[in-house]
Amino acid sequence: MLKKLSLLLVVTLLSTSCVSKKLYTDLEDKYADLKKENRTLSDENTDLKTMLNQSKNDLAKLQMEYDKTFSERNMLQGEYDAIQSNLENLKASYDALEKNSSAAIADNSKKNRELLAQLESKEQALAAENARLENLKQQLESRSQRVAELESVIANKDAAMSKLKDAVSKALTNFEGKGLTVEQRNGKVYVSMENKLLFESGSWAVGSQGRQAVKQLGTVLADNPEIAILIEGHTDNVPYQGNAQLSGNWDLSTKRATAIVNILRENNAIKPENLTAAGRGEFAPIASNDSAEGKAKNRRIEVILTPKLDEISKLLNEI
Incomplete structure (x- = not known):
């Protein structure tokens, strides 16, 4: 037919x-x-x-930003710990001076308030950095997963061909x-x-x-x-x-x-x-x-x- x-x-x-x-x-x-x-x-x-190469570059930049933020957070943590220690020392001095001089007590009280204000400011900054660090970490993990999936798909396509x-x-x-x-x-x-x-x-x-x-x-x-x-x-x-x-x-x-x-x-x-x-x-x-x-x-x-x-x-x- x-x-x-x-x-x-x-x-x-x-x-x-x-x-x-x-x-x-x-x-x-x-x-x-x-x-x-x-x-x-x-x-x-x-x-x-x-686009894959650009995604890899973006991922690398995100990793660098994450590492930098992590380092800054650690620095803030160190400053926070130092201020906390200084505050405790001043409190001890305050207790000792309270018996000897009202003027010294007033001065120590002022310093205490300043240190408390600094401590509160550092706590807020540290909390903000921790939140930013967590956000960057989530973005990094998500981007890494997408890049890995993309590389896997491309590799599978090449293998299939x-x-x-x-x-x-x-x-x-x-x-x-x-x-x-x-x-x-x-x-x-x-x-x-x-x-x-x-x-x-x-x-x-x-x-x-x-x-x-x-x-x-x-x-x-x-x-x-x-x-x-x-x-x-x-x-x-x-x-x-x-x-x-x-x-x-x-x-x-x-x-x-x-x-x-x-x-x-x-x-x-x-x-x-x-x-x-x-x-x-x-x-x-x-x-x-x-x-x-x-x-x-x-x-x-x-x-x-x-x-x-x-x-x-x-x-x-x-x-």
Whole structure:
């Protein structure tokens, strides 16, 4: 049934060039939205790391302020103890002088009142510092907990992506040396497949070997429902001269990306909303187009796997 529908689609597209133009325009718009979203995700990831570093700096400043306040509190405590001792000594002197001189008693009484006033002032200052110290301590503990949670979430995301990269590499080990590479960078996993593994020259029909590779990749992706999957098609800089139905390399790269999406969608465990197809034509090369080897590397499909950052954003808003 799928083959019949595909044949009907090809016949329809061959019979009317305006449909191809509309498809190209829709795909081009979708790719522009995707590119914007991808750039937003990349900027968000950079902002999140910047905010994490800022949170760590704020935490360090808060720790310094806490230590300084703790030292000042201890100094006030020492002054308070010294005044308390002095007061007790004066009280003893007062008791002794009370028998000898009313003038001395009056002077001692004045000093007592002054010391009591100082003592009361120090007690108030000490109470205020203790309250401030307790408040800073609570802020420090709360901030430390949030930073620890954020570091844990980021570490878990990185670990999950490393695990995903290992699982993808293991699933595609039979295709090593056949134009397939798996890399992890910038918090994402990149699966690159050269066209020699997937397509005939000028075609967007996936061959049997390429289909098997994509299906094995889909098996891993089905076990990771929280991963966004972007499929990008790329070409070399040689102008497309094949089917007149296509407008050029950009159109061809888009159709190839869509062909990979359609194979992945055959796996019902993969969420369709996680899939995006985009064509980039010859405008994102990874090698020079001056040699046949470089052109072969540029003719590729890239599957970009990105984790969701909702949990990290929530923690940053709470810090």
